[in-house]
Amino acid sequence: MGWVSDLLAAVQTAQPAKSVAVLARVLREQLSAEEVSFLITDFAGDSVVRLTGSKEQGGTVAPEPIALPGTVYERVIRSQQMWVNAEGRTEDEAGRRSTRIVAPVTDRGDAIGLLALTLPTPPDGESLEHISEATRVLAYAVVVNRRFTDLYEWGRRTTRMSLASEIQHRLLPESFTCEAGPFIIAGSLEPAADVGGDTFDYTLNGHGLSMSLTDAMGHDVRAAQLATVVLAAMRNARRAGLDLVAQAEAANSAVFDHAVREHRAVLDRTAQVSQALAEHGAQAMVTGQLLWVEFDTGRTEFINAGHVWPLLLRDGHVEELAPVVDLPFGIAPNTEYRVQSIDLRPGDRLVMITDGMLEPHGHESVLHRLIKETATQHPREATRLFTQSVLHASDRNPRDDATVLCLDWPRPGQSPHGTSPPSP
Numbered sequence: 001m002g003w004v005s006d007l008l009a010a011v012q013t014a015q016p017a018k019s020v021a022v023l024a025r026v027l028r029e030q031l032s033a034e035e036v037s038f039l040i041t042d043f044a045g046d047s048v049v050r051l052t053g054s055k056e057q058g059g060t061v062a063p064e065p066i067a068l069p070g071t072v073y074e075r076v077i078r079s080q081q082m083w084v085n086a087e088g089r090t091e092d093e094a095g096r097r098s099t100r101i102v103a104p105v106t107d108r109g110d111a112i113g114l115l116a117l118t119l120p121t122p123p124d125g126e127s128l129e130h131i132s133e134a135t136r137v138l139a140y141a142v143v144v145n146r147r148f149t150d151l152y153e154w155g156r157r158t159t160r161m162s163l164a165s166e167i168q169h170r171l172l173p174e175s176f177t178c179e180a181g182p183f184i185i186a187g188s189l190e191p192a193a194d195v196g197g198d199t200f201d202y203t204l205n206g207h208g209l210s211m212s213l214t215d216a217m218g219h220d221v222r223a224a225q226l227a228t229v230v231l232a233a234m235r236n237a238r239r240a241g242l243d244l245v246a247q248a249e250a251a252n253s254a255v256f257d258h259a260v261r262e263h264r265a266v267l268d269r270t271a272q273v274s275q276a277l278a279e280h281g282a283q284a285m286v287t288g289q290l291l292w293v294e295f296d297t298g299r300t301e302f303i304n305a306g307h308v309w310p311l312l313l314r315d316g317h318v319e320e321l322a323p324v325v326d327l328p329f330g331i332a333p334n335t336e337y338r339v340q341s342i343d344l345r346p347g348d349r350l351v352m353i354t355d356g357m358l359e360p361h362g363h364e365s366v367l368h369r370l371i372k373e374t375a376t377q378h379p380r381e382a383t384r385l386f387t388q389s390v391l392h393a394s395d396r397n398p399r400d401d402a403t404v405l406c407l408d409w410p411r412p413g414q415s416p417h418g419t420s421p422p423s424p
Helices: 001-015 016-031 072-079 127-144 151-156 163-169 220-239 243-266 269-278 362-372 380-392
Strands: 035-041 047-050 066-067 097-107 110-121 177-180 184-189 196-205 210-214 287-294 302-303 311-312 317-318 346-354 402-411
Touching: 001 016, 001 127, 016 035, 016 110, 016 127, 016 151, 035 151, 035 402, 072 097, 072 110, 110 127, 110 177, 163 196, 163 220, 177 196, 184 196, 184 210, 184 380, 196 220, 196 402, 210 220, 210 346, 210 402, 220 243, 220 287, 220 302, 243 287, 243 302, 311 362, 317 362, 362 380, 380 402
Parallel strands: none
Antiparallel strands: 035 047, 035 110, 047 066, 097 110, 177 184, 184 402, 196 210, 210 287, 287 302, 311 317, 311 346, 346 402
């Protein structure tokens, strides 16, 4: 316990932008390590960036990514297992032999990055346990301190974001993956060159899980603004304790009112606004899905506002669910939204997507096959592979945002992928 306390104390007393570097220094001292570095994963999940031991830490130049494919780093991130140089100790130019260790830094399933160490001697069991504890403290340091500094955000941006991308990115959950006792949820979003206005969201309270997926009409900043309006309206209603119908109604009203304000900005008289709305509709539209899952029973409530139907993987078979579809948000004021049920059973995987996931593949059967092929993968890895398939199919130039939100609901008393549930 004293070991962990020392690490926590070092993190908590350091400046936010220096907390990881300070932790690395403490590890070097405690483990007599020759080198300690932290590598953070980028947003795409296919490279890492070294945040300690580099000359540029949150500077004005873009970070230098290290591609994951074929590396030990990839093996550790995908498997979430510590790697110790089992091939024999490395030897430097001076003839000194050292042992390399790479350990995953993860918080509730969110693969934050890697801790890489070089030790002068092979580690014993106690040293390996200390390294595991250090990764948990390191995850804590990143999660806590990224609120106060751009360092970690800088490290994850291996490509420059547009203004629309910046707006869209700030709408997404801070962690794209969450392991929470009896279930796992993970999301991924691959933006188009001209951002298409997709969002996904989730939150947990004491009784259940709320999820949403939206796709705003248009592209670039206008779509990002519309996405901001609809998501803020849903979050505001949800945080006020309102149910799924009230959240959908709030989203619809917000988008419709936003459209009215846009018309009034370009038309001179109220009569022209009314006539334009009557003839052409709101000229602002967002499709979406809202979902609520109760923890104890798995009871699921669902609203579909003109959105692509969700997909369900059950016992190796993919089924397209066909709920009743209500109007998209913003089409008409006072739209009624109907709550439906999804027969979500233990062991199911529910996949919610936007149309940008379907269009590049040309046929939904391709996505069905990919869902089957990734059935044993952690949802974090499955969603990453889904969006990467869109990049491949579109020659890395998707015309629309491709977004996926995946929920694993395991069998009673068993966490996903054979792991034991945490103690209460």
